[in-house]
Amino acid sequence: MKQAAVMELPPVSAETGADGLEGQLEHIEREAILKALEQTRFNKTRAAELLGMTFRQLRYRVKKLGIE
Numbered sequence: 001m002k003q004a005a006v007m008e009l010p011p012v013s014a015e016t017g018a019d020g021l022e023g024q025l026e027h028i029e030r031e032a033i034l035k036a037l038e039q040t041r042f043n044k045t046r047a048a049e050l051l052g053m054t055f056r057q058l059r060y061r062v063k064k065l066g067i068e
Helices: 020-039 044-051 055-065
Strands: none
Touching (some): 020 044, 020 055, 044 055
């Protein structure tokens, strides 16, 4: 059984510009996706596996968050 890697994320603070809970969640999601993409040299299939989601889910979130 393969274990998922645990990712350390920076805490969300007032300086992030994230307004309310939705903004904070969006910030956390963006940071996690960017970190996974950097760790996998922007291989979306591997980044999705690292995040525990499908490639299609990652592609949707990347587009939604305007990462690309």
